[in-house]
Amino acid sequence: MGADHSRPAPPAPRRVRRILVAAVVPLVLGTLVAALLLWPRDAPTPADVSDPARYHGTVTRVVSEACPALPETPEEAPGARPQRCGTVSVRVEDGPAAGQEVVTPMPDGPGAPVVEAGDEVVLVELTDPADPASVTWNIAEHQRGMPLIWLALVFAAAIVVFGRWRGLAALAGLAASFAILLTFVLPGISAGRPPLLVAVVGAALIMFVVLYLTHGVTAQTSVAVLGTLGSLVLTGVLGVVATAATHLTGFGSEDATTLSMFQADVDLHGLLLAGIIIGSLGVLDDVTVTQAATVTELAHANPGLSRLQLYRAATRVGRAHIASTVNTIVLAYAGASLPLLLLLTADSRPVSQILTSEFLAQEIVRSAVATLGLIAAVPLTTGLAAVVTTAGRGGPAADGATDTTPDPTANALPAPATPATRRPAHDRADVLRALGADGSDPTASPAGRRGWPDPDRSTDSAW
Numbered sequence: 035m036g037a038d039h040s041r042p043a044p045p046a047p048r049r050v051r052r053i054l055v056a057a058v059v060p061l062v063l064g065t066l067v068a069a070l071l072l073w074p075r076d077a078p079t080p081a082d083v084s085d086p087a088r089y090h091g092t093v094t095r096v097v098s099e100a101c102p103a104l105p106e107t108p109e110e111a112p113g114a115r116p117q118r119c120g121t122v123s124v125r126v127e128d129g130p131a132a133g134q135e136v137v138t139p140m141p142d143g144p145g146a147p148v149v150e151a152g153d154e155v156v157l158v159e160l161t162d163p164a165d166p167a168s169v170t171w172n173i174a175e176h177q178r179g180m181p182l183i184w185l186a187l188v189f190a191a192a193i194v195v196f197g198r199w200r201g202l203a204a205l206a207g208l209a210a211s212f213a214i215l216l217t218f219v220l221p222g223i224s225a226g227r228p229p230l231l232v233a234v235v236g237a238a239l240i241m242f243v244v245l246y247l248t249h250g251v252t253a254q255t256s257v258a259v260l261g262t263l264g265s266l267v268l269t270g271v272l273g274v275v276a277t278a279a280t281h282l283t284g285f286g287s288e289d290a291t292t293l294s295m296f297q298a299d300v301d302l303h304g305l306l307l308a309g310i311i312i313g314s315l316g317v318l319d320d321v322t323v324t325q326a327a328t329v330t331e332l333a334h335a336n337p338g339l340s341r342l343q344l345y346r347a348a349t350r351v352g353r354a355h356i357a358s359t360v361n362t363i364v365l366a367y368a369g370a371s372l373p374l375l376l377l378l379t380a381d382s383r384p385v386s387q388i389l390t391s392e393f394l395a396q397e398i399v400r401s402a403v404a405t406l407g408l409i410a411a412v413p414l415t416t417g418l419a420a421v422v423t424t425a426g427r428g429g430p431a432a433d434g435a436t437d438t439t440p441d442p443t444a445n446a447l448p449a450p451a452t453p454a455t456r457r458p459a460h461d462r463a464d465v466l467r468a469l470g471a472d473g474s475d476p477t478a479s480p481a482g483r484r485g486w487p488d489p490d491r492s493t494d495s496a497w
Contacts, residue, residue: 050425054256061263065238072232074221087129090177091157093149094135095123118142122149122173124157131159136171147176154180200248207244214239219312224297229304230270233311237266245319254326257422261322261415262315269314269407273307276399282306286396287374306396314404317359321408322415325352329419345420352412359408364401371397 101119120140126132138157141147149155154177162168193201219236223229241262249255284302285291293300328348332339339347368375374397378388388394 047425050422051253054253054260054422058256058259061238061260062242065235065242068231068235069218069239072222072227072235073218074225074227086161087159088174089129089131089157089159090127091124091136091155091173092127093122093151093153093155094125096140096149096151097121097123098140118146124155124171124173126157129159138171138173141173147173149173149176203248207247210243210247211240214243215312219308223300223305223308226299229301229308230274230311233308234266234270237311237315238263240315241266241319245323249323253422254330254419255323257326257415257419258319258322260418261325261411262319264414265318265322265407265411266311266315268410269318269403270307270311272406273310273399273403276403277303277306280395280399282392282396282399286392306400310400310403313400314407317363317404317408318411321352321355321359321411324355325412325415326419328352329416329423333423341420341424344423345416348416348420349412352416356409356412360405363404363408367397367401 098118098120101117118140119142122138122140123135124138125135136157141149147155156174156177158172158174160170160172162170190205193205195201197204214236218239219232222232222236241259245255245259245262249258282303284304284306285294286306290302290305293305294302325348328351329344332344332347374393378391378394381388383391389398
């Protein structure tokens with residue numbers, strides 16, 4: 035997570051580092067204390083359900099047959115008739131029946147896998163309760179272990195090759211994020227802890243670990259941390275207000291309804307807020323790290339920029355970033371909810387009723403709240419970064435004043451102040467000559483007389 039800026043930032047003054055340490059360390063300690071208090075010591079254990087045994091197998095033969103003709107019935111549901119009939123021979127790879135070849139019926143029905151000879155599948159062994167000696171086999175799904183492992187290896191290799199040590203740190207941060215989610219956030223919500231509070235504490239833990247591990251312990255990273263944390267808190271407050279105003283219950287998806295059947299004590303409204311917090315974190319830290327790095331790079335490129343000029347310039351970059359990121363957030367939520375959106379388009383109700391239904395209103399609130407938190411992160415992080423970057427400079431330039439120091443070699447009065455960013459004025463003839471419009475210059479190179487710049491001339495000259 036977060037943008038990568040490989041060039042190290044210049045060290046901040048000691049006084050600034052002390053202030054940042056005094057601001058960040060209490061937040062880290064407070065997050066750790068809250069995590070210890072909310073730690074799920076009494077998380078419920080999964081129910082012991084006697085699922086049928088599952089084994090790996092390899093398809094050796096597929097025999098297709100014509101499906102038998104069945105009489106139609108008025109109450110027959112669409113798609114209830116079998117579409118694929120036949121048998122599949124599968125060699126069992128593990129378990130008590132390893133090495134044996136079993137015959138299973140052709141998988142059929144909605145979502146059934148289409149198998150061919152050589153496919154690796156997952157077999158389910160079914161035993162008849164009335165006759166334990168009667169055993170049947172069915173194909174549940176394809177094996178996906180090896181493709182996923184190869185995809186993960188390619189993913190990790192690409193990150194390490196491109197990012198080198200920074201990419202390796204990013205992978206470590208990703209592993210830490212999943213560890214916090216699986217050991218603290220999810221068990222804490224399952225144990226009945228307040229989902230919003232658990233999500234905020236878990237997101238803060240992820241943020242501290244990932245940002246400092248990936249970008250290093252610097253003043254620039256600390257600014258991004260403070261900006262991210264402030265935006266997360268604001269996102270949580272906006273989420274509480276928005277869900278209360280729209281009267282969302284959290285039962286806006288089939289998954290939430292199914293969860294309520296298995297764990298009735300889970301607060302689905304709080305779970306909705308927790309999802310908004312966790313979903314916003316990945317985009318927030320990208321924006322805050324980028325804004326902090328932008329201010330640092332601008333100050334490094336032009337040390338004469340004042341605090342206000344740094345803020346305005348970096349905010350312009352932030353506006354462009356937000357304009358593209360907002361579309362990213364909305365499309366990410368839309369892509370994850372495509373089946374729901376297709377179901378709603380087939381609904382015969384008016385569009386106004388569809389938009390205000392809980393199924394769609396939940397996604398609208400989720401996108402709007404995440405976007406508002408993202409927008410707030412830009413001025414918050416940029417302003418803090420401008421203050422930290424210009425701190426310790428000394429002189430009036432840090433506060434937005436221009437340099438009015440007189441020339442010590444001049445006997446006249448000091449020249450009037452000019453803005454630090456104003457470019458020097460050029461004579462019109464000089465500009466035309468530089469652009470190649472005036473071909474009368476005998477000293478110009480042949481390329482210059484043709485209107486093209488001299489290929490040997492450096493293009494790195496400053497304005």
